[in-house]
Amino acid sequence: MNAVPSAGPSRRNFLSVAGIGALALFSGGVLAGCGQRTTSVASNASEALLPTHMPLQAAAADIPGTAQGVPSAFYKYPAPFRSVQTAPLKGGKITAITNLFGTAPNARADNPAWQAIEARLGGQVDITSVSSDDYATKFNTIIAGGELPDLMLNDGAAVPNIVEFLQAKCADLTPLLGGDKIKDYPNLAAIPEVFWKQTVQAGKLYSLPIPRNLTGGSGFVNQTLLENVGIKSTEDIKDKDDFYRVAKELTNPSKNQWALGSTKFGLTMLHHMFRTPNVWKNDGGKLTRAFETDEYMAAIEFAAKLYKDGLYVPGSEGWTKSQMVNSFISGKVAMIYDGLPAYIGPTGYGRSIPAANKANKAVPFIPVGHDGGKAQTWLDNITFGTVMLKKADETKLKEVLAVANFLAAPFGSEEYLLLNYGAEGADYTLDASGNPVVTDRALLDNAVPWKYLAAPQQVVYDPSDKDIVDVMHNAYSKLIPLGVEDPCGTLFSPTNASKGAKLGQPVSDAATAVIAGRGTMDALKTAVADWKKNGGDTIRGEYESALAK
Amino acid sequence: MANPSSTLVAGLGRLKPKDTRPVWMEKPKPAVQVAKTIALVIICFLALYPLLAVLATSLSSQSEIANNNGLVLFPKEPTFAAYQTIFAGGVVTDALIRSLLITTVGTALSLVVTVAMAYGLTRRDLVGGRFFLMTALFTMLFSPGIIPSFLMVKELGLLDSYAALVLPTLMSAFNLVVVRSFFMNLPQELFEAAKIDGAGDFRILVQMVLPLSRGVLAVVGLFYAVGYWNAFFNAMLYLNDDKWPLSMILRQYVLLGQPMGDSAVAEIAVPSQAIQMAVVVISLIPIVIVFPFLQRYFTKGVLTGAIKG
Numbered sequence: 001m002n003a004v005p006s007a008g009p010s011r012r013n014f015l016s017v018a019g020i021g022a023l024a025l026f027s028g029g030v031l032a033g034c035g036q037r038t039t040s041v042a043s044n045a046s047e048a049l050l051p052t053h054m055p056l057q058a059a060a061a062d063i064p065g066t067a068q069g070v071p072s073a074f075y076k077y078p079a080p081f082r083s084v085q086t087a088p089l090k091g092g093k094i095t096a097i098t099n100l101f102g103t104a105p106n107a108r109a110d111n112p113a114w115q116a117i118e119a120r121l122g123g124q125v126d127i128t129s130v131s132s133d134d135y136a137t138k139f140n141t142i143i144a145g146g147e148l149p150d151l152m153l154n155d156g157a158a159v160p161n162i163v164e165f166l167q168a169k170c171a172d173l174t175p176l177l178g179g180d181k182i183k184d185y186p187n188l189a190a191i192p193e194v195f196w197k198q199t200v201q202a203g204k205l206y207s208l209p210i211p212r213n214l215t216g217g218s219g220f221v222n223q224t225l226l227e228n229v230g231i232k233s234t235e236d237i238k239d240k241d242d243f244y245r246v247a248k249e250l251t252n253p254s255k256n257q258w259a260l261g262s263t264k265f266g267l268t269m270l271h272h273m274f275r276t277p278n279v280w281k282n283d284g285g286k287l288t289r290a291f292e293t294d295e296y297m298a299a300i301e302f303a304a305k306l307y308k309d310g311l312y313v314p315g316s317e318g319w320t321k322s323q324m325v326n327s328f329i330s331g332k333v334a335m336i337y338d339g340l341p342a343y344i345g346p347t348g349y350g351r352s353i354p355a356a357n358k359a360n361k362a363v364p365f366i367p368v369g370h371d372g373g374k375a376q377t378w379l380d381n382i383t384f385g386t387v388m389l390k391k392a393d394e395t396k397l398k399e400v401l402a403v404a405n406f407l408a409a410p411f412g413s414e415e416y417l418l419l420n421y422g423a424e425g426a427d428y429t430l431d432a433s434g435n436p437v438v439t440d441r442a443l444l445d446n447a448v449p450w451k452y453l454a455a456p457q458q459v460v461y462d463p464s465d466k467d468i469v470d471v472m473h474n475a476y477s478k479l480i481p482l483g484v485e486d487p488c489g490t491l492f493s494p495t496n497a498s499k500g501a502k503l504g505q506p507v508s509d510a511a512t513a514v515i516a517g518r519g520t521m522d523a524l525k526t527a528v529a530d531w532k533k534n535g536g537d538t539i540r541g542e543y544e545s546a547l548a549k
Numbered sequence: 550m551a552n553p554s555s556t557l558v559a560g561l562g563r564l565k566p567k568d569t570r571p572v573w574m575e576k577p578k579p580a581v582q583v584a585k586t587i588a589l590v591i592i593c594f595l596a597l598y599p600l601l602a603v604l605a606t607s608l609s610s611q612s613e614i615a616n617n618n619g620l621v622l623f624p625k626e627p628t629f630a631a632y633q634t635i636f637a638g639g640v641v642t643d644a645l646i647r648s649l650l651i652t653t654v655g656t657a658l659s660l661v662v663t664v665a666m667a668y669g670l671t672r673r674d675l676v677g678g679r680f681f682l683m684t685a686l687f688t689m690l691f692s693p694g695i696i697p698s699f700l701m702v703k704e705l706g707l708l709d710s711y712a713a714l715v716l717p718t719l720m721s722a723f724n725l726v727v728v729r730s731f732f733m734n735l736p737q738e739l740f741e742a743a744k745i746d747g748a749g750d751f752r753i754l755v756q757m758v759l760p761l762s763r764g765v766l767a768v769v770g771l772f773y774a775v776g777y778w779n780a781f782f783n784a785m786l787y788l789n790d791d792k793w794p795l796s797m798i799l800r801q802y803v804l805l806g807q808p809m810g811d812s813a814v815a816e817i818a819v820p821s822q823a824i825q826m827a828v829v830v831i832s833l834i835p836i837v838i839v840f841p842f843l844q845r846y847f848t849k850g851v852l853t854g855a856i857k858g
Contacts, residue, residue: 103798106639108791144696326618
C-alpha cells in the first residue's frame with residue numbers, strides 16, 4: 001500500500017467520477033421531460049361544467065337501479081337493441097394504451113370478435129395492452145418517447161404529476177362534452193354525474209370515466225357457519241359486543257375454524273362498523289385524515305382485542321390473496337374482506353363456495369354500527385380509472401369520442417354483446433332464454449381490453465343463478481345508501497402525489513403492530529403526529545385550499 | 550507379504566504397502582450404507598416434493614386446492630383444464646415458436662459476435678484493442694436506463710420488431726471476458742506454428758481455436774440461451790402483445806391472481822392457482838430437455854477462466 005496519497009486521479013476513481021458525471025448529464029436531460037414540479041397547485045373538480053345526464057331508453061331491468069347509484073339487475077340478457085347507428089370511423093385508425101388483465105388475446109387476424117368490432121367501428125383500433133403491474137413503466141416510457149396514443153388509460157398511479165400532464169398533453173373535453181354538448185354521444189351521456197366528477201382536474205373535463213359500482217363492500221361471510229351459531233344475517237348482529245360474541249362462537253381451533261382471517265386483518269368491515277371516515281372527513285371545509293379520528297383508533301383497538309383473544313387465524317395478516325381465498329372457500333375462515341365484484345362470475349364466491357362444499361353459502365357482509373346504530377360504508381369503487389385523449393384537432397377528437405361512445409354501449413345493446421361476448425357463432429351462441437353461452441375460444445377472443453378504454457355503468461347480471469343476482473343487488477341496495485365519498489377523491493395535492501404513500505406507511509405499520517400485539521396505541525398516536533409534522537399538514541392545507549375554490 | 554508394522558506406518562502416511570487401499574475405496578460398512586441411503590432419500594424427497602406439489606396442483610380443481618390450503622399432492626379427480634385453458638386458441642403455441650426462434654437466432658448471433666470480439670481482443674497487435682475492451686467493460690459498470698434504451702430502440706426503428714429483443718442485448722461484457730480469458734489461456738505456440746505454416750487469423754479461429762473451445766462456448770451459449778428464453782422485460786417495453794414471447798404470455802397467466810371482478814366475462818371456471826402451477830410446469834420443460842445434453846460441458850466449462858494453466 002502506498003502511504004502517500006496519489007497526486008492525480010487513479011484509474012478506479014476516474015471511472016467512478018466519469019460515471020457520476022455521465023449520470024448527471026443524462027439525468028438532467030431525461031428528467032426534464034418527467035416534470036420537476038415547482039408550480040403545481042392543488043386543483044378542485046367542482047368548477048367544471050359536467051355533462052348533462054341523459055338516461056337511455058335501454059332494456060327494462062328485472063330489478064331497476066336507483067338514482068343513488070344502486071345498479072340495475074338482470075336475470076337474463078334482454079333482447080338486444082342497436083345503440084350506435086353510424087360507424088364512428090370512416091376507414092380511419094386510432095391508437096390506444098390500456099391495462100390487460102389475464103391472458104393475451106388472439107391476434108386480430110385470428111380473432112373474429114376483434115374483426116367484427118372493427119367492422120362495426122368502420123376502421124382500425126391499435127391497442128397497446130399492458131399488464132397493470134407494468135403499466136407505469138411502459139406508459140412513462142411512451143410519454144418520454146413522445147408519441148402518445150389517442151386514448152390513454154389513467155389508472156391513478158402511473159403519472160404522479162397528473163395535472164401537469166393533462167394540461168400539457170391531453171385534450172380539454174369540456175367544449176365537446178360539457179353540459180348538453182354530450183348529446184352527440186348518447187351512450188356517454190347515459191353515464192351518471194357521479195362518475196363524470198372523477199374525470200375533472202383543474203376545473204376541466206379531461207377524461208372519460210370507466211364506471212364501477214360505487215362501493216367495494218364490507219367483505220363476505222360464510223352464511224352456513226353463521227347460521228350454525230344462530231345468526232341468520234350479519235344485520236342481526238346488534239353491536240360490537242354482539243359481533244365479538246358471534247366471532248367467539250365461530251372460532252374453534254381444534255376443528256381448524258376461525259371467525260376472521262384476511263390479508264392485513266381485513267379491517268374494512270371493522271372500520272365500517274366504527275364509522276371511520278373514507279380517507280378524509282370534511283367538517284365545513286376543515287379536513288381531518290381518517291387515522292386522526294377517534295373512530296379509527298376505536299376500530300384498531302377492537303381489532304387488537306379480536307386478535308389477542310385468538311379470533312383471527314394466527315399469522316393471517318400476512319396471507320397472500322390466494323391463501324385468503326382458499327381459507328374462505330374451504331370453510332377455515334368465516335369472515336374475510338374482499339371486494340364485492342369477487343362475488344359474481346364463474347370463479348366468484350357465489351359459485352366457488354358451494355362448489356367446494358355444497359352445504360356452504362357465502363354472502364356479502366352487511367355491517368351494523370358498533371353501538372347498534374347504522375354503519376358507515378365507503379364509496380371507494382366509483383371508477384376503475386379514467387381515459388385521457390391526446391391533444392388533437394376537433395375533427396380527430398370527435399372521431400375518438402365517437403369510438404368511445406361505441407365502446408360505452410349499455411348492457412342490453414348489440415354492441416355490449418359484441419364487446420363482451422364476441423362474435424355470435426364463433427364466440428357465443430344464444431340459449432333458449434336469449435343468454436349468451438360462450439364457446440371455448442371466447443376467453444382469448446374477448447381478452448382484448450375494450451372495456452378499459454370506455455365502458456357503460458355496470459349492472460348485476462348472472463344467468464346461471466337468480467339467487468346470486470338477488471344477493472348482489474340486495475348488498476348494493478344496503479351498502480350504497482350507507483356510503484360516503486372521499487371528500488378529496490377528485491382533488492389533486494402535489495405533496496400527496498409525491499410522498500403521500502411514503503408518509504402514511506409508518507402509520508399503517510404502527511396500526512399493524514398494535515393489532516398484532518407488538519405495539520401500543522401511544523406509538524400509533526406518535527406515528528400520526530409525525531405524519532402531520534412531516535407533510536400531512538401540508539397535504540391538508542393543499543386540499544383545503546382546493547375545496548375553498 | 551503384508552507386514553503389520555508397515556500397515557501401521559502406512560496409516561501414518563509415511564509408507565504405503567501396495568496391497569492396502571485408500572479409505573474411500575474400501576467397501577463401506579452396512580450401517581454407513583444405510584445412513585447414506587437414508588440421507589439421499591431425504592434429500593431427493595426434499596428436492597422432488599415441491600415439483601410433485603406443483604405438478605399435482607396444476608391437475609387439481611379449485612375446490613381441491615382450497616381444501617388443501619393451496620397445494621395438492623395427490624389430486625382425487627385430476628383434470629387437464631388448466632393446460633387446456635393455457636393452450637387453447639394457439640396463443641401459447643405461437644408464443645412458444647416465437648421464443649424458440651428468438652432464442653436460437655439470438656444465441657447464434659450472440660456467440661458469433663462474442664467470439665469474434667473476444668478473439669480480436671486477444672491479439673496483442675490490435676490497434677485500439679484496449680479502448681474497445683474498456684468500452685465493453687464500461688457497460689458492466691453503468692447501464693443506460695429504461696428511457697434512454699427505449700429512445701435508442703425507437704430511433705433505430707426497432708419498436709414492435711423481434712430485433713428489439715436481440716440487438717440491445719446482443720453481447721454481454723461478462724461473457725466476452727470469460728471467452729477472451731479462455732482464448733488467452735490456449736497454447737499460443739499452436740497458433741504461432743499455424744501462422745508460420747501460412748494460416749490466417751480467420752482460419753486459426755475456425756479450425757483451431759473453436760474446436761478447442763467447445764466447453765466455454767457451450768457454457769456461454771447456455772447463458773445466452775437462458776437469457777433470451779427468460780427475457781420478458783424488453784418484450785413488455787418494445788413489443789405489442791401479438792408478438793410477445795412465451796415468457797410474457799406465461800407471466801400474464803401468473804398475474805391472473807388479479808382482482809376477480811376484472812377478469813374476462815367468459816364462462817370458463819378454471820382456477821387461477823391451477824393455471825399458475827401449470828405455467829411453472831410448462832416453463833420448466835425446455836430447460837429440463839436441454840440441460841442434460843449440455844451438462845458435461847457446463848460442469849467443465851463453468852470453471853473456465855477461474856483456474857489458470
